[in-house]
Amino acid sequence: MTHIRRFTLRESFEPFALPLTEAQLHALKTSQLVKVVSAGSEAVLQSNGRVGAVRVGDLQIEVWPKQKVKLSHLIFMLGYATDPGFRSDVVEAEEYDELWPLLAESLARQTEQALLAGVLQGYETKEESSLVVRGRIRVVDQLRQHPGHIWPIEISYDEYMADIPENRIVRTALRRMRAVPRLNPALASRLAHLDNRLDGVSVLRPGLRLPSWRPSRMNARYVSALRLAELVLRNMSAQVGDDGVEIASFVVEMWRVFEDFVTAALREAIAAHGRRAESQREWLFDTDRTDNRARIAMSIDLLEYDGQRPVMVYDAKYKAASNTGRYANADLYQMLAYCTTVGLERAVLVYAQGGDPVDRRVMNSAVTIREWPLDLSASPDEMLRSMWRAVAGASQPLARVSASRNETGFTHA
Incomplete structure (x- = not known):
């Protein structure tokens, strides 16, 4: 197998120059994983606020979150944000520290389990x-x-x-994974074998919406494979370029992954407490005007309701604290505006950071904003428990929340 030139970077990396072929330059620009600026015989790569990996022939560029997040945990967050039924053990190849073998091994294992009792019809x-x-x-x-x-x-x-939505989704994901250039021969052979077992099943055309399916008693053994296959199809591309160079890319916006995951986890925790939540609820900032000018609208990340009455505001920011332990002032101003217009005195602001939560009581106001750090280096179940505690203790003093850290009563199916 041809040696892969692998460059592993962290978010906000310093720009650096790298000699690239035309095919590599085009693939990197198209993927938007990094910003690429041509500079004579070389290209300068700059951070673009995205994470993932792009493989073009024998070159692989990887960009990963600032925090030391395991690849399997990142994939879990991405899957859970789309579907809270996504299980942490769906991605079960933690021995890999590289994206392509991690996804290929996980997809192969889940599909093998799904097909143990034969092809679903x-x-x-x-x-x-x-x-x-x-x-x-x-x-x-x-x-x-x-x-x-x-x-x-x-x-x-x-x-x-056998040509049903479940099999189409799985087979199309297998085909896409097989198209990754220079994949481990043993993994490629397993994927090809599984693909052949689904002979006669249609392969979905790229760009079309995935067919719908619902978990049931009949397809229960397929569910884990389906959820991973859908994640692959939504976020990964693999093809042969016009010049014959094989290209594979898996690129996501980390801030969106974080905020979507937090919102989904908070919604599930709120529901577990017998309440409901509304995402991206529009709320007007100012009162009625007499000069025919448009009023200012705000989009609130998450509102928790007790019946018809809003009781808590939540927001998520993919930012880390500064060296002084403080977050951006603008985020606190935003939360104060949310509380004032909704008429609440409490809010929870979730950040991507380790450490302990902090309550900030606003001067000359009854509003208290809780900064709740979410450690992305923690296990998936620990992250979900953290979100459960954020909801369970949102209206309680921090001392009481800390005392009940392990009494969540929360289980993740």
């Missing part, structure tokens, strides 16, 4: 023109397409088959 509704009656006649389509004629007949019927 189900009923799919088919619509076609036929010379014989089968299933149901589509009367409206018959009159529209063949007015005054008996044949052919527009029919619909249910067929028991």
Whole structure:
């Protein structure tokens, strides 16, 4: 196997120059993982606020979060943000410190488990023109397409088959993973074997919406493989460029992953307490105007409701504290504006940082803003428990919250 030139960077890395071919330059620019500026025979790579990996032939550029987040935990956060049913053990190849073998191994393991009892089959509704009656006649389509004629007949019927949404999603993810250049031969062989087991199943076209499916008793053994396959299909691309160079990329905006994960975890914790939450709720900042000018609208990350009454404001910021332990003042001003306009005295601001929470009582105001650090180097279950504690103790003094750190009663399915 050809040696891979691997460059591993952290967010906000210092710009550096690197000789690149035209194909590599184009692939990196297209992926938007980094900013690329041509400089004579070399290119200067700059931070672009994204994390992930791009492999172009024998070159691999990786950018990972500032905090030491395990790859498997990052994939968990990404999956959980989209689907809170995403389990931490879906990505179970923690022995890998590189993205492609981690994803390939996890997808292979989950698919092997899914297919232990054979390829799942189900009923799919088919619509076609036929010379014989089968299933149901589509009367409206018959009159529209063949007015005054008996044949052919527009029919619909249910067929028991393997070409169903669950298998299409899994097979398409296997195909995409197989397209990663210079993948470990043993892993590539396992992926090819699994792909062959799904022979006859349609491969989804790139760019189209993934088909819908629902967890059920029938597809329960597929659920973990499906959730990982969907994550691969939503965030990863792999293809051969016009010049024949193989390209694979997996690129996400870390701030969005963090904020989406926190919002999803807070929603689940709020629901566990018997309340409801609304995301991105629009709230007007100012009162009615008489000069016909538009009022100022704010979009609040998360509002917790007790019945119809809002009781708590939450926001998430992918920022770390400064050397003095303080966060950006603008975030606190924003939370004060939220509390004032909604009419609340408490708010929780979640940051990507280790350490202990801090309450900030606003001068000459009844408003208290709690800075709640979320340590991204912690395990997935520990991160979820932290969000449970943030909700459970939002209206309590910090001393009481700290005393009950391990009494969450929270379990993650």
